[in-house]
Amino acid sequence: MKKKNMGGRRRPPTGDDQRWPGYATGIRVCKRLVSHATTHRRTNTVSVFLGDLSLINVCLLTYDKDERPIELSVVLLKLAAKMDNVMYKNAVCKSERTPVETKEAISMASSSSLSPPKVPKELYFINREKVLNSLRQHLTETSRPLHGFVLLQGGEEQTRYCTDHLELFRQESYFAYLFGVREPGFYGTIDIATGKSILFAPRLPPDYAVWLGKIKPLSYFQEKYMVNMVYYTDEIVGVLQGHYKEPGKPLLFLLHGLNTDSNNFSKPAQFEGMEKFETELNTLHPILSECRVFKSDHELALIQFANDISSEAHVEVMKKTRVGMKEYQMESMFLHHTYMYGGCRHCSYTCICATGENSAVLHYGHVAAPNDRTFEDGDMALLDMGAEYQFYGSDITCSFPVNGKFTSDQSLIYNAVLKAHNAVINAMKPGVCWVDMHKLAEKIILESLKKGGVMVGNVDEMMAARLGAVFMPHGLGHFLGIDTHDPGGYPKGTERSKEPGLKSLRTVRELQERMVITVEPGCYFIDALLVPAMENESTSKFFNHEVIGRFKDFGGVRIESDVLVTANGSKNMTSVPREISDIEAIMAGAPWPSNKTAPSNS
Ligand SMILES: [Mn+2]
Secondary structure (H helix, E strand, O other): OOHHHHOOOOOOOOOOHHHOOOHHHHHHHHHHHHHHHHHOOOOEEEEEEOOOOOEEEEEEEEEOOOOOEEEEEOOOOOOOHHHHHHHHHHOOOOOOOOOOOOOOOOOOOOOOOOOOOOOOOHHHHHHHHHHHHHHHHHHHHOOOOOOOEEEEEOOOOOEOOOOOOEOOOOOOHHHHHHHOOOOOOOEEEEEOOOOOEEEEEOOOOOOHHHHOOOOOOHHHHHHHOOOOEEEEHHHHHHHHHHHOOOOOOOEEEEOOOEOOOOOOEOOOOOOOOHHHOEEEOOOHHHHHHHHHHOOOHHHHHHHHHHHHHHHHHHHHHHHHOOOOOEHHHHHHHHHHHHHHHHOOOEEOOOOEEEEHHHHHOOOOOOOOOOOOOEOOOOOEEEEEEOEEEOOEOOOEEEEEEOOOOOOHHHHHHHHHHHHHHHHHHHHOOOOOEHHHHHHHHHHHHHHHHHHOOOEOOOHHHHHHOOOHHHHOOOOOOOEOOOOOOOOOOOOOOOOOOOOOOHHHOOOOOEOOOOOEEEEOOEEEOOHHHHHHHHHOOOOHHHEOHHHHHHOOOOOEEEOEEEEEEOOOOEEEOOOOOOOHHHHHHHHOOOOOOOOOOOOEOO
């Protein structure tokens, strides 16, 4: 039993065991679990969460051919010798034999050391202040008057095609950023002259109260979302005109601009009576997007929680993965954990649970490739899954062999990617250019492939021929926040590269403090890219054709963490096992501290 398994942050309890918080519950749960395991003739390990103490994995039962219990031991986290003795005493059956650790004796019960945090009301107030200040500054610099309104329209609830089936609503991200409003059908405004914020709520029909619950008074929204005033949406025209103290038509700054990831435009607010206003479409979008790039402490706390619960869920999946399962079972375990213990009803994106050669399909998991393969001994799994908590997301990828043991080829590719991942995180700090980080990752992967005999020749020449993009066709990472691909990657004055790999970058910016960006290098064996490069006269010589043949059905590896840029470096917000030895140990049943201090280079 290694000390590091104890989940370092908690002090081992001292004094009388009986006074430990959770003591009585812990013992009761242990008794019941042991008795259950005995009754049902199961090989079992159980996890018990003892109040304020750490997670304890308790006892194994295994059975001989005749189904007689042959082992019982209380193992793993020995918080104190006394505690173990008490558990022994309370166990239903007992054996003097040495505990065995079998692959099968791994916990199927889950628990969590986390609970969903409260969202501070000031979060959206602070976001609004930031946008207001930024907009006022811009107007001053461009010699324009400091009046008018920022006006945003929130999202509308949708039904499934022609039916009355309501899709679960998720607020539009810019609206969520400024107002935090969960409900559909709202408008929100900020008065540039006074800084006052106003929400406009939809006037709901009396029938609403019958089918959907009590109709909330306007004061409820005013209090909940910390705005100055709330009116109904059918009052917008009168209210805005009433608040405008200048001559002429009131000026509205509306949200209109390109999302550089989707190439879609955000939809400016529309309402009846708009002709009574002047509208301005060019100013707000770049300012609002730029504000979203830099995260406040409150925002960081939510992104951290989304990371914590998702990290824990990834470990849970790792522990429970068995050869012969379906990919969607891994997805299901992740969704269960993040919802059950984190209250995360939404994911940041559709789970990618790819095994075997599917792991070379970058956006696997969509409806036409729905995580439905049965995976086999020897397969790698690539799991890209992240929960969203109160609008703020996470984006995490773990790659591991489904049987829990890396082969030498799997280690070669995995360690190449891990080395790139770690090198980038260590190099990150304000002023560093993201394009350089992408190239750094490419170079390290190519060097490792050369070392492993997959590639031949000079790595700088390979870089010049853009061969990094053959193995990593996607960008190194993207901003993360309310959107998985958070906006602001290509502000005015920046340009997207046309070169392979680099053209897929979702940002080309210099890093600055308070940016949260994913670091997700990958190495994939994709025929559609490999074959042309291996056949190409000028690049063919760099590939060891025979060795690459071995990787034909390998798929790929991606390692993805969410990283905060700090004043002097960076902080990895994701906390999952990355070293091969850690992954293998966890898959063999060793515990993992869910909130082990994340590595940081600052
Ligand atoms: Mn990502």
